[in-house]
Amino acid sequence: MPNIDWENVFERAYRFFVRPIAGIESVVIDDKIHYFAYQYSWDEVLSPLFVSSKKMAYYAARKLKTDDGRHGYVFWKSLVDEPENGLGDFTLTRRDIYNFNFALNSALTDCKFQSLMPHNDFINGVIVSLFRESVTINQNIDGLASKFGVASGDVDDHFIKELIEYVAGRRDAPKNGDTLVKDAALIIKEYLHLVSSMSHKSWRNIIYELIKT
Structure with missing residues (x-):
């Protein structure tokens, strides 16, 4: 019988049903900005890679929350559009x-x-x-x-x-x-x-x- 890490299994099941606390990271790939959701406590990517800031914000409004709870599209869109996000947290040429x-x-x-x-x-x-x-x-x-x-x-x-x-x-x-x-x-x-x-x-x-x- 395989050795199953049940603590990890239950933690992932919990995060599947309960919105995780996460933020938005950005990367400039071949001179084009991309966005993705990132959970810092687990150092884990939580979303597809989005080229559209609107789609990133819609995803976050449906799937994520911050330390102070859930937020709507306008909140996440303003977060994605902050000037520092436009520069990219990462670069891949x-x-x-x-x-x-x-x-x-x-x-x-x-x-x-x-x-x-x-x-x-x-x-x-x-x-x-x-x-x-x-x-x-x-x-x-x-x-x-x-x-x-x-x-x-x-x-x-x-x-x-x-x-x-x-x-x-x-x-x-x-x-x-x-x-x-x-x-x-x-x-x-x-x-x-x-x-x-x-x-x-x-x-x-x-x-x-x-x-x-």
């Missing part, structure tokens, strides 16, 4: 997307560190952490992760972030080997593919650009 994809695929073929791999807070801090409590790690990822001294069941978003930095040559790995960089790239790609399969189309489109062959 077309070059960032291209370099991440190029570095990942190059690591798979030449097994060398990839200095082009960007250190991007939106990729590492948001995209990699999508559904981090729900991603079911397959046996292939578990097997490859064991080469890095990571036990079965311990592969998580923090490990993936470390592997991204390792592929970039900015971090040491627990072990050395000719195929280790390739193994790291395979884990990153398969993990993000799993995240993509659970994501809304708005997120899935971005992840696809990062991991496509």
Whole structure:
């Protein structure tokens, strides 16, 4: 019988039926502002990625609340339209997307560190952490992760972030080997593919650009 974290299950069920306390984050992707709901206490994305500030505000009015309770569309629209939101809390440029994809695929073929791999807070801090409590790690990822001294069941978003930095040559790995960089790239790609399969189309489109062959 699998070991079920019932506290986590009940917490998620509670948040499904009760509006979570959350805020609005923004990211500039390829020079276009996008918005998403973020729950800070869980460090978790709660919504699709919206290009329209109106749709973001409508979503928030229906699904979210703040510390002082529920609010309507006008409140959330004014929050989304605050000047600092227009600048974006994060930035993901077309070059960032291209370099991440190029570095990942190059690591798979030449097994060398990839200095082009960007250190991007939106990729590492948001995209990699999508559904981090729900991603079911397959046996292939578990097997490859064991080469890095990571036990079965311990592969998580923090490990993936470390592997991204390792592929970039900015971090040491627990072990050395000719195929280790390739193994790291395979884990990153398969993990993000799993995240993509659970994501809304708005997120899935971005992840696809990062991991496509």
